[in-house]
Amino acid sequence: MIIGVPKEIKNNENRVALTPAGAKELIKNGHEVFVQSTAGLGSGFSDNQYTEEGAQILPDIESTYAKAEMIIKVKEPIEKEYSLIKENQLVFTYFHFASYEPLTKAMIESKSVCLAYETVEKPDRSLPLLVPMSEVAGRMAIQEGAKYLEKPLQGRGILLGGVPGVRPAKVLVLGGGIVGTQAAKMAAGLGADVTIMDISLARLRYLADIMPANVNTYMSSEYNIRELLGSHDLIVGAVLIPGAKAPHLVTRDMLKLMKPGTVLVDVAVDQGGCIETCKPTTHENPTYIIDDILHYCVANMPGAVPYTSTLALTNATLPYAIELANKGWKKACGENNELKLGLNIINGDVVYKGVSEAFDLPYHAVENYV
Ligand SMILES: NC(=O)c1ccc[n+]([C@@H]2O[C@H](COP(=O)([O-])OP(=O)(O)OC[C@H]3O[C@@H](n4cnc5c(N)ncnc54)[C@H](O)[C@@H]3O)[C@@H](O)[C@H]2O)c1
Numbered sequence: 001m002i003i004g005v006p007k008e009i010k011n012n013e014n015r016v017a018l019t020p021a022g023a024k025e026l027i028k029n030g031h032e033v034f035v036q037s038t039a040g041l042g043s044g045f046s047d048n049q050y051t052e053e054g055a056q057i058l059p060d061i062e063s064t065y066a067k068a069e070m071i072i073k074v075k076e077p078i079e080k081e082y083s084l085i086k087e088n089q090l091v092f093t094y095f096h097f098a099s100y101e102p103l104t105k106a107m108i109e110s111k112s113v114c115l116a117y118e119t120v121e122k123p124d125r126s127l128p129l130l131v132p133m134s135e136v137a138g139r140m141a142i143q144e145g146a147k148y149l150e151k152p153l154q155g156r157g158i159l160l161g162g163v164p165g166v167r168p169a170k171v172l173v174l175g176g177g178i179v180g181t182q183a184a185k186m187a188a189g190l191g192a193d194v195t196i197m198d199i200s201l202a203r204l205r206y207l208a209d210i211m212p213a214n215v216n217t218y219m220s221s222e223y224n225i226r227e228l229l230g231s232h233d234l235i236v237g238a239v240l241i242p243g244a245k246a247p248h249l250v251t252r253d254m255l256k257l258m259k260p261g262t263v264l265v266d267v268a269v270d271q272g273g274c275i276e277t278c279k280p281t282t283h284e285n286p287t288y289i290i291d292d293i294l295h296y297c298v299a300n301m302p303g304a305v306p307y308t309s310t311l312a313l314t315n316a317t318l319p320y321a322i323e324l325a326n327k328g329w330k331k332a333c334g335e336n337n338e339l340k341l342g343l344n345i346i347n348g349d350v351v352y353k354g355v356s357e358a359f360d361l362p363y364h365a366v367e368n369y370v
Helices: 020-028 049-050 060-065 103-111 131-148 178-189 202-209 221-228 250-255 267-271 306-335 353-359
Strands: 002-003 034-035 055-059 070-072 091-092 113-116 170-174 193-198 215-219 234-237 263-266 287-290 294-297 343-346
Touching: 002 060, 020 034, 020 049, 020 306, 034 049, 049 055, 049 091, 070 306, 091 306, 103 215, 103 343, 103 353, 113 306, 131 178, 131 234, 131 263, 131 267, 131 294, 170 178, 170 221, 178 215, 178 234, 178 263, 178 267, 193 202, 193 221, 202 215, 202 221, 215 221, 221 250, 221 353, 234 353
Parallel strands: 002 034, 002 070, 034 055, 070 091, 091 113, 170 193, 170 234, 193 215, 234 263, 263 294
Antiparallel strands: 113 343, 287 294
């Protein structure tokens, strides 16, 4: 199969969908890989590193789309790319269709085959191509939180791990899923006094078993959250209710319970945020202050660490990309239900319920196509 890797053109997106190591694997499997010039640069991979593994470099985005039977990308295509996507071309990337109608309509019109990273699903209902970015964001939440707790950055001026003779900072993590677990682990590793909350008792039992001694588990409820807010220095929002807006666990009136200089990092901001006063910010302008409380609400946290994020993402996507290239999308999706669940639009037909419901579009059962 001919595989194309365009350079990401969304603002501030430095990740790339295939590393030189990934290109080598696809080529070993008998495929041709075409990479747009400088596509890997933002993640630290030069054109030469790709050609050394047998990939070929194309000068621009137009030639990359024109050449490829399968496009592997990171972000959803943006308007400039819509017209480059061809009938029958397989596009394997994050789409998040349900949140953007113009993209959905454009992909229907293109008659391409859209396989979305975010809906590839394992039998235990986990989302293997979302997990790596949650892992990055969870770990980063503590790194950013620790930084903004510094006085020159308008935080309380407290060192996360304390020092001998001085108590460490207190970190409260709301939600004990992927993001929350990674955040709690990082904070604990730095020596903070950590509390992690969830509504699932089974999850809290598991966390209590695997976390180090400086992590306490606590059932999530409004009462319990109110009780803890005043004594914590860094609060991380990591809640998710699949398919729904995040619930506001920390409301506007609760800010007055907190100490001035408390830092809030709402990782769930991409689903509306679990802290009422959070609104999406960018890496250029990541924070703002309300009532002396510092808010960090960057919606694409992994974008700040493209090297790590690219490797984390491609570790997860490559096995699927190889399967798609080796078998073609029809056979691959027919034989692998995880991939089949990734199919969102096929040759103009919407085959994913959530997308058809979001925009009142006709739904076609995916079984009719694979
Ligand atoms: N900002 C970013 O850059 C970025 C990056 C990756 C993920 N995210 C977002 O982070 C959020 C968390 O993702 P995840 O992968 O950890 O999800 P996850 O499903 O693994 O975990 C969510 C957890 O929240 C818990 N929960 C639900 N309601 C709760 C409540 N009322 N109180 C406490 N806990 C509650 C669930 O039981 C679950 O354990 C999502 O919104 C995701 O989109 C953001």
